[in-house]
Amino acid sequence: MTAFTSLATAMVKGFLRDRMAVFFTFLFPLMFLVVFGLIFNGGGGDRTGVAVVGDGPVVTALEQAGVLELRRFDDPDAAERQVRDGDLPAAVVVRGHDVGVVYAASDQVASGTVVGIVSGVVDKANLAATGAPPTFSLRARSVEDASLKPIQFLAPGILSWAVSISGVSGAALTLAAWRKKQVLRRIRLAPVGPTTVLSSRVLVSVGTALVQGALFVGVALTPPFGLRLNGQWWLAVPLLVLGTTAFFAIGMLVGAFARTEESANGAANLLVMPMAFLSGSFFPLEDAPAWLRTVSNALPLRHMNDGMLDVLVRGKGVEALLLPSAVLLGFTLVVGFVAAKVFRWED
Structure with missing residues (x-):
């Protein structure tokens, strides 16, 4: 136990x-979370901008609908120029009863949305002008769906990626550096078994992953x-x-073949x-394609991503852990067994 504590410390x-290890373990992945989170913050709530020329009941109905962001223009040519230049997806020009x-x-998606909304408003205005009662009625209601805001998707995914970097690089760089500096040779000659060495390194990696989780979730919970x-x-x-142990096993396999820290780092990133x-x-x-x-x-990271999404933001329970846990545990056992077989104490 003394040897285990000393090695872990x-x-x-x-x-x-x-400092470089601390940066790439905590700050580098956190930069991705901050940048992507700020870029895509509130991306699902933006209204489609549309150029509008003229006035009347159709334009009033479009304003009241609140779905489109109407940008007023006095000149139809200027409004059409906005569309041709790619600044706006569509322009609505009203001349009397002609729309x-x-x-x-x-941009077929945005254009189709605008055309559909304007067409619906025009049809409703035509029906109201005839004074005839509507034959069909439409009922619409909103429900809570399973779609995620950008930060709800990004935080679990980037956290899983950060854990994979830490697990693979931590094990690979440690083994390559210790082998190169003859530290593994000295440990082998000392009364310390390989289980103690590896378990102490796994403990450090797990502790690092838990700190990463607290840091990433804490930052993502802030108002921005x-x-x-x-x-x-x-x-x-x-x-x-489980994710840390799986990626640690992959790092062990990389570290078994890497002769230098540089090659271990390159292979881990690859x-x-x-x-x-x-x-x-x-x-x-x-x-994505099938x-x-x-x-x-x-890939183990895919299952860790899915599991983190399910339990962190989708509100699922223990059943969501079954498949990801089985895959990660399987990777740990299989890859760890192979890494143990090819492990070398010295070059």
Whole structure:
């Protein structure tokens, strides 16, 4: 127990003294959260801007609907120029009873939305002008859906990515540096077993992941970002632990082959960065090609992302942990076994 405590303490001190390691473990991923969170903050609530020329009941109805942001122009040519220049998706020109819509061919989604809204307003105005009662009626109501605001998606995904960086790089760099500096050789000659060495390093990695989780969630909860935790959010803690052990095992495998810290760092980034993009840490995978979603299902980071989303912001319970926990535990056992087989004490 004394050897375990001494090794863990030495690893923590070495980590804290390495400013670059502290930066890339905490501040570098946090920069992504802050930048993306500020850029996409409130992105779902913006109204579509539309140029409007003229006045009348149609324009009044569009204003009262509150769906479009109407920008007034006196000259129809100036309004159409806004569309041609790509500044606005559409322009509505009203001349008496004639309502014209000019829309951009490139932005079909926004243009279709504008045309549909204007068409509905015009149809309603025509029906009101005839004085005939409507044959059909429309009932609309809002419900709470499962869609997520940007920060609700970004915080769990970037946190999982940060844990993967810390787990893989921490194990790989430590093993490569200790092998190069003959530290592993000295430990092997000392009355300390490999289990004690690895378990102490795993403890440091788990502690780092828990600090990352508290830091990231704490920042995301602040008013500029507005993260909301739902349900049994504390179930993210076992996911952080299992994710750390899985990525630590991957780092052990990288560290078994890397001869220098530089090669270990390069190999770790080569594994983690593509995995982050393929696993949906920065953007949802719902609209990705089918082959990409299939590939992502084989990656541990994808399952950690899904689990963190479910328990942190979607309010799901223990059942949401079953598949991610099984995948992460399986990666830990399989990759850890392979890493143990190819592990080298010396070059």
